[in-house]
Amino acid sequence: EIVMTQSPATLSVSPGERATLSCRASQSVSSNLAWFQQKPGQAPRLLIYGASSRATGIPARFSGSGSGTEFTLTISSLQSEDFAVYYCQQYNNWPPYTFGQGTKLEIK
Amino acid sequence: EVQLVESGGGLVQPGGSLRLSCSASGFTFSTYAMHWVRQAPGKGLEYVSTISYNGGSTYYADSVKGRFTSSRDNSKNTLYLQMSSVRPEDTAVYYCSVGIVATMNDYWGQGTLVIVSS
Numbered sequence: 001e002i003v004m005t006q007s008p009a010t011l012s013v014s015p016g017e018r019a020t021l022s023c024r025a026s027q028s029v030s031s032n033l034a035w036f037q038q039k040p041g042q043a044p045r046l047l048i049y050g051a052s053s054r055a056t057g058i059p060a061r062f063s064g065s066g067s068g069t070e071f072t073l074t075i076s077s078l079q080s081e082d083f084a085v086y087y088c089q090q091y092n093n094w095p096p097y098t099f100g101q102g103t104k105l106e107i108k
Numbered sequence: 109e110v111q112l113v114e115s116g117g118g119l120v121q122p123g124g125s126l127r128l129s130c131s132a133s134g135f136t137f138s139t140y141a142m143h144w145v146r147q148a149p150g151k152g153l154e155y156v157s158t159i160s161y162n163g164g165s166t167y168y169a170d171s172v173k174g175r176f177t178s179s180r181d182n183s184k185n186t187l188y189l190q191m192s193s194v195r196p197e198d199t200a201v202y203y204c205s206v207g208i209v210a211t212m213n214d215y216w217g218q219g220t221l222v223i224v225s226s
Contacts, residue, residue: 034211036153043203043216044153055210087153091212095167096155 002026002090006100012108015078021103023071023088032092035064035073038102039084047086048073075105083107110134110215112204117220120194124224130187130204130217138162138182143212144189146200147219156202157189158212172198194224 003026013019023033031051036044046055048064051071061076075082085104091097116128130142144156158167159178166178177190187204201219208214 034213036213043218044213045216046211046214049210049214053210055214089153089211089213094155094212095158096169097212098155099153101152 001096002029002093002098004088004090004098004100006086006088006103008103009101010104010106012106013078014108015080017078017108019075019078019082019105021073021075021086021105023066023073023100025069025071025090027093028068029090029092031067032090033064033066033071034089034091035062036087036089036099037082037084038087044087078105080107110206110208112206112215112217114202114204114217114220117202117222119223119225120191121226122195122224124194125190125192126194126222128189128191128202128220128222130189132185132187132204132206135206135208137180137185140206140208141212142178142180142187143205143207144178144187144202145205145213145216146198146202148197148200151200154200159187191222194222196224198222199224 005024007022033051035048038044052064085102088100111133113131120126157178175193179188203219204217205213
């Protein structure tokens with residue numbers, strides 16, 4: 001099973017600033033990496049797939065990069081609605097596909 | 109519009125059984141694999157199970173293998189998760205999910221809460 005490790009666990013950023021979230025895989029997942037956003041009481045929402053492709057309706061301030069074992073989600077200018085928990089997920093080797101433990105993005 | 113609506117959650121005693129349902133609409137249900145993912149209170153996301161488009165293949169996380177069974181009724185556009193021999197650690201919100209365009213989990217239901225407690 002591939003282990004996904006996210007850092008940091010919590011990230012404090014001011015609105016309007018840039019946020020950079022990291023995700024590392026225990027072995028190569030090629031570009032089969034997704035990012036999800038989850039707000040309290042809501043289901044996860046797909047943001048990024050294929051490591052760098054934005055899902056339908058996702059604003060351009062969200063971008064993903066990386067391949068192999070190292071990945072990054074960048075939010076270029078944080079809006080109030082972006083404060084949430086973010087999960088990475090590998091779907092290269094499954095079952096099971098696996099998620100990181102999450103990064104909580106909070107207002108500084 | 110893709111919609112997934114889970115139901116069937118509730119309080120169940122350890123060792124008991126429960127069947128979750130996921131009603132799908134807005135896409136051709138019979139042509140897509142479906143997934144169950146769960147989230148324990150205050151915790152992260154955990155893969156539970158996948159069932160192929162026709163129900164011919166199923167996959168399970170080791171933590172539920174032999175206790176949970178996924179099935180589907182394509183005539184009713186409904187996915188099921190039969191949970192047996194449940195344990196307190198099965199307490200979670202259970203989501204159904206489908207991958208249509210991008211990944212395995214493009215769309216998610218709102219989830220149904222299962223509490224295993226005596």
